[in-house]
Amino acid sequence: MNQNLRILVVEPDPERVRAIIDALKDAGWSDVKALAHMSALDRTVKEFAPDIVLIDLANPDRDTLEHIFDATETSKRAVALFVDQTDDTLTQAALNAGVSAYVVDGLKMERIKSVLETAIARFKIMRQMQSELDAAKQALEDRKTIDRAKGILMRQRGLSEEDAYNLLRKTAMSQNRKVIDVALALVTAAELLL
Amino acid sequence: MSQTVLNCGYVPLVDCAPLVIAKELGFAAEEGLALNLVRQPSWSALRDMLALGHLDAAQMLSPMPVAMSIGFGGLPAQVDTLMVLSVNGTVFGVSNDVAADLGAVPFGDAKALLSALSARKDAKLRVGVPFHYSMHRLLLSYWTSIAPDLQIEEITVPPPRMADAVADGFVDAFWVGEPWGSVAVGQNVAQLMMTGKDVWQFAPEKVLAARHDWVEGHEDAAARLMRAVFKASAWLDARKNTPLAVEILARSEHLSMSPDLIDPALSGDIVTKHNTAPTHVGRFLQFHKHAATFPWRSQAAWIASQLGADGAGIEKAMACVRTDLYRQNLAGIGADMPGASEKKEGALHFETAVASTRGHMILAPDAFFNGRTFDFSSK
Numbered sequence: 001m002n003q004n005l006r007i008l009v010v011e012p013d014p015e016r017v018r019a020i021i022d023a024l025k026d027a028g029w030s031d032v033k034a035l036a037h038m039s040a041l042d043r044t045v046k047e048f049a050p051d052i053v054l055i056d057l058a059n060p061d062r063d064t065l066e067h068i069f070d071a072t073e074t075s076k077r078a079v080a081l082f083v084d085q086t087d088d089t090l091t092q093a094a095l096n097a098g099v100s101a102y103v104v105d106g107l108k109m110e111r112i113k114s115v116l117e118t119a120i121a122r123f124k125i126m127r128q129m130q131s132e133l134d135a136a137k138q139a140l141e142d143r144k145t146i147d148r149a150k151g152i153l154m155r156q157r158g159l160s161e162e163d164a165y166n167l168l169r170k171t172a173m174s175q176n177r178k179v180i181d182v183a184l185a186l187v188t189a190a191e192l193l194l
Numbered sequence: 195m196s197q198t199v200l201n202c203g204y205v206p207l208v209d210c211a212p213l214v215i216a217k218e219l220g221f222a223a224e225e226g227l228a229l230n231l232v233r234q235p236s237w238s239a240l241r242d243m244l245a246l247g248h249l250d251a252a253q254m255l256s257p258m259p260v261a262m263s264i265g266f267g268g269l270p271a272q273v274d275t276l277m278v279l280s281v282n283g284t285v286f287g288v289s290n291d292v293a294a295d296l297g298a299v300p301f302g303d304a305k306a307l308l309s310a311l312s313a314r315k316d317a318k319l320r321v322g323v324p325f326h327y328s329m330h331r332l333l334l335s336y337w338t339s340i341a342p343d344l345q346i347e348e349i350t351v352p353p354p355r356m357a358d359a360v361a362d363g364f365v366d367a368f369w370v371g372e373p374w375g376s377v378a379v380g381q382n383v384a385q386l387m388m389t390g391k392d393v394w395q396f397a398p399e400k401v402l403a404a405r406h407d408w409v410e411g412h413e414d415a416a417a418r419l420m421r422a423v424f425k426a427s428a429w430l431d432a433r434k435n436t437p438l439a440v441e442i443l444a445r446s447e448h449l450s451m452s453p454d455l456i457d458p459a460l461s462g463d464i465v466t467k468h469n470t471a472p473t474h475v476g477r478f479l480q481f482h483k484h485a486a487t488f489p490w491r492s493q494a495a496w497i498a499s500q501l502g503a504d505g506a507g508i509e510k511a512m513a514c515v516r517t518d519l520y521r522q523n524l525a526g527i528g529a530d531m532p533g534a535s536e537k538k539e540g541a542l543h544f545e546t547a548v549a550s551t552r553g554h555m556i557l558a559p560d561a562f563f564n565g566r567t568f569d570f571s572s573k
Contacts, residue, residue: 059236060236
């Protein structure tokens with residue numbers, strides 16, 4: 001799961017950056033970029049497009065980062081937060097809340113791998129759920145459009161429901177299009193004409 | 195008597211004064227509260243800690259509970275506004291370079307400033323704001339929305355870094371809470387052009403917020419916190435207490451700022467340009483008078499509408515404002531209550547007497563710079 005994951009570390013202290021990058025590399029993540037100053041944050045987030053951003057909980061640049069994410073595609077990014085004390089209740093609460101914020105003990109580098117893996121797994125589940133939800137919503141919309149198209153055919157051409165659907169399907173197949181596209185075209189045309 | 199421990203988050207700005215005074219002058223202890231003020235490094239961190247239950251209550255930017263209730267940005271959580279902690283108190287400043295372009299614009303003239311900024315050769319202005327869901331950002335958008343030629347790029351900058359951001363040329367201007375405007379002037383990198391009240395004369399700036407489910411389970415602790423903060427705000431607004439307030443805040447471990455940085459906000463004597471005499475700004479930062487602590491539902495509605503919420507969102511924003519608790523918890527200690535919980539925002543151009551539980555109360559002007567009014571009660 002570690003391959004091709006771009007990680008951005010926002011941290012002003014160079015020694016800490018080195019320690020974090022070493023720990024990440026040991027854990028199998030090599031596509032890592034470190035950033036010390038917020039002035040380059042906006043550009044870096046856009047160009048490097050990190051999958052996950054590591055930032056200290058105490059770092060005031062967090063608000064800047066959040067704004068940049070708001071302006072881009074928030075839901076596709078994860079933010080991991082470092083705190084100096086291990087606080088498992090907080091970690092758990094953050095995970096349960098389903099936020100893209102995860103807490104890592106910044107001083108115990110040997111824990112980075114396990115905590116990041118949990119964070120990323122959780123993040124993937126959230127993303128999966130979101131895309132399933134989007135897909136379900138779309139399916140519902142498509143269904144409505146197809147029903148309306150069937151209704152138009154039934155009224156205008158006196159077809160049964162089954163025949164109306166078959167006509168849609170046949171037309172779609174013969175034109176190498178999806179049923180939903182044909183239905184949508186029909187509904188749009190009907191709206192213009194009727 | 196054992197005291198109830200209450201963890202309250204704050205960000206070290208001058209307007210966290212009601213919380214510091216409630217603790218340091220013993221208003222919290224009188225209410226049987228051991229008020230533990232927990233400093234937060236950023237607004238995002240404060241919001242997360244509150245939402246995750248690590249804080250019982252917190253000082254928040256007034257748009258934060260509204261945004262969270264509607265579901266904008268960050269953690270989804272139901273957070274209530276218990277009362278307003280401060281009204282106004284922000285400044286808008288520009289870099290010395292931009293100031294030189296603008297020529298003579300009278301301090302505090304929002305319309306003239308907008309014209310002068312629009313007339314610059316470079317139509318783009320990068321403006322530093324502390325947080326996306328802040329009154330600073332909303333006032334900036336509202337103010338510049340009538341100047342289509344002016345291109346505003348909003349950049350979130352942590353307030354303690356605002357002066358450096360201007361010095362480095364990272365931003366051309368900023369909208370920030372004190373002391374950070376005065377700090378930028380002190381370092382001779384910027385000039386202050388107006389204050390927040392020049393755009394909206396009575397803008398709720400910080401609020402006392404708590405999670406809805408925490409409030410439901412801790413009505414008594416919430417009531418005691420509200421009473422302690424109310425008393426602290428009354429103490430702070432008494433002019434004779436200002437010098438002592440500056441001393442207490444400067445000495446307190448909570449702010450770590452020198453007295454000369456705290457004084458401008460509390461006294462209203464603002465130095466707008468390096469090495470010049472201060473300008474007195476009336477009602478620069480208000481804690482108590484004119485029902486400043488009352489959380490008007492119409493203020494939350496205005497915030498929601500500026501955030502682009504629809505009718506349902508505005509309803510949610512108004513529902514997170516606990517005027518019911520304010521009335522219930524503060525009537526017993528002498529707080530005068532307005533007759534209504536909504537007002538027509540922007541309608542008052544002068545101090546105006548309105549109906550209240552004790553007969554009448556004086557409300558301060560709340561007009562917008564462009565004279566618009568917002569009536570959310572008609573629905």
